[in-house]
Amino acid sequence: MEFDEHEQPRVPCMLLTNSQQRECVDRPNIGKHAVNGLYNRSFCACAGTNGFPTTRPPRASEVHGFKTGAYRRRIESGMPYAASRWPGSRQLQASDDECRDAYRLVRLNFIPGVRLDIRWFSNKEALIEHENSLKAQYGLRLESELRRQQECDGYCTYCNTAVRFQVGTGATFDGRPNLREGMRCSNCKLSARQRLVQLAFSSSSSSGWTDARGAILERHTRLYRTLCSASPKIIGSEFLGPNVGKGSHRIRFGRAFIPKVSRNESILDFSYHDRSLDFLIHTDVLEHVEHTHRALVECHRVLRPGAPLIFTVPFFTALDSTLVRGTTDAAGRLVELMPGEYHDDGVGKRGIYTFYNFGWPLFSMLQAIFPRAEIGIAYGKREGFLFCDSEDDWWNMAPLIFRCYR
Secondary structure (H helix, E strand, C coil): CCCCCCCCCCCCCCCCCHHHCCCCCCCCCCCCCCCCCCEECCEECCCCCCCCCCCCCCCHHHHHHHHCCHHHHHHHCCCCCCCCECCCCECCCCCHHHHHHHHHHCCCCCCCCCCCCCEEECCHHHHHHHHHHHHHHHCCHHHHHHCCCCEEEEEECCCCEEEEEECCCCCEECCEECCCCCCEECCCCCCHHHHHHHHHHHCCCCCCCCCCCEEECCCCCHHHHHHHHHCCCCEECECCCCCCCCCCEEEEECCCCCEEEEEECECCECCCCCCCECEEEEECCHHHCCCHHHHHHHHHHHECCCCEEEEECCECCCCCCCEECEEECCCCCEEECCCCCEECCCCCCCCEECCEEECHHHHHHHHHHCCEEEEEECCECCCCECCCCCCCHHHCCCCEEEEEEC
8 A cells, every 4th residue: 555755654553564564552552453454544443533443342432533524534435444344353364455345345344323324416417426436436346246145244224233135135137136126134124225215214304203194105015014113103005906995995915815904095196185194105116107297296295394205216317318118098008118127016926017217307307396306325335225236337226215395
């Protein structure tokens, strides 16, 4: 690793090459423990103020230093630091370059009390710039490494603990794991997309959602059960078909022929009164709805002033126009304009038809309907939030989520 000849290391460390090895004179309580990690110009892995140790849990002052941002900025800028897994049960013997790659590809340092934040953007240019910076910084090497793994270490933002992620769960791209649908936590069983929804939901209220009355457009999922713990009054529903009365309940049988009671709600015509919900959530629904504008207007109708709509949808930042894959004729028959694309809905064998591959016109539509609309992105291998890892660059979706306030 290169150093400015006029800049002396502030905290010398035995992490350097033989010609640069020095003792940790600034920390006599730590001394010559020779942690195997990395040093950079302003801190080292065994320092206490700016660098986290690898042989003991971090002190409160060290965590505070991380939260203030100086240490975080150094990490996010790609500067390597301790390349061993906290709390130091295993140390990495490697050269500087190998440690740097290990940091970028593995990132196994867990910082208790410090979690990944979603970065929210309200304009196209800022989001694309941030997305491109992530691709330039990491080169999608994290995704290519995970493609060859069945499991990996990680940190679940919901469980708030170190876990194992199952990489290849959910949908695939011709055998390649779809990391947006995969990276399932071994503990809570939530996928990356579901954890992103939970993270956005929990961070959208400073006082919590315990007394809130909201709705989510799914009922028999782990995400619904997870959100119930934070918001007991949440209403779960499924779309049971146009011939079922809105707001009514029916018993339906899943693939395992287990009877499930479901409330019927259509995103085009809710049974909820005007301004009656404190929040509304749906995940990967809009691409299956032909009348997108009508659906979003209906979401706006049922929300109280200031209440959020939180949703995910396959969204492609490389598309300046939305791809229309199909439509219906006057008789209600499906007319496919492109090869059919079906997504698993947990019920039918074929899945549910996809009308759109959304581009930026969707965001323009949201800004026209809602006073405040924004797109959030959360990227981190440690938390299991990654690009979906498609071979086609335009299809390689970032971990995005939408939030709109009435």
